[in-house]
Amino acid sequence: QVQLVQSGAEVKKPGASVTVSCKASGYTFSNYYIHWLRQAPGQGLEWMGIIRSSAGPSQYTQEFQGRVTMTWDASTNTVYLHLSSLTSGDTAVYYCASEKKESYNFDFWGQGTLVTVSS
């Protein structure tokens, strides 16, 4: 059974950066991709990007280009989301989710991490 366990809630000031972790277990990692998505309060889901393996390139949606980095630590099976230059508009719950290669859907999700950006 796939399990994705995320790090805890964060409170940041505008202009700061945040790193959220997602520890994966219970599956063959070479068969899966990991995605990051977010959901602002009362809003829908927004896809941020994908990391396909510890060695492969990440792909980010245009909105976050230049201030997002996704990395994969193969030694601990943990994926990281780093988001910089935070504004109040980045206040959201951030989710990691897995995709079985080329299935085009998100079959397992982390529990979510609330990031609050406030002065």
Place this chain on the structure above:
Amino acid sequence: EIVLTQSPGTLSLSPGERATLSCRASQSVSSNSLAWYQQKPGQAPRLLIYGASIRATGVPDRFSGGGSGTDFTLTISRLEPEDLAVYHCQQYELSGYIFGQGTKLEIK
């Protein structure tokens, strides 16, 4: 870029009734990459349907998906109080993964 429009925005029905949720794409999309998710209050989304009509593991057969081209539906027969949730449709295209704005299902 493809836009997914879900309707209605909110649906209020009684237990035992049938719910029909719509997801319309701004251009024809592949059924292979159309998925539906259920998000209960305070929880992460859960995959319900993928490939437009295939139930994910453990999903009750009260949930069914259908459609093709630009029009897709999620049908929940025999509503139960636990079906209270927001339902999201999602599509993949070359530039990424797109979601509709969600339909909130209220149980009277």
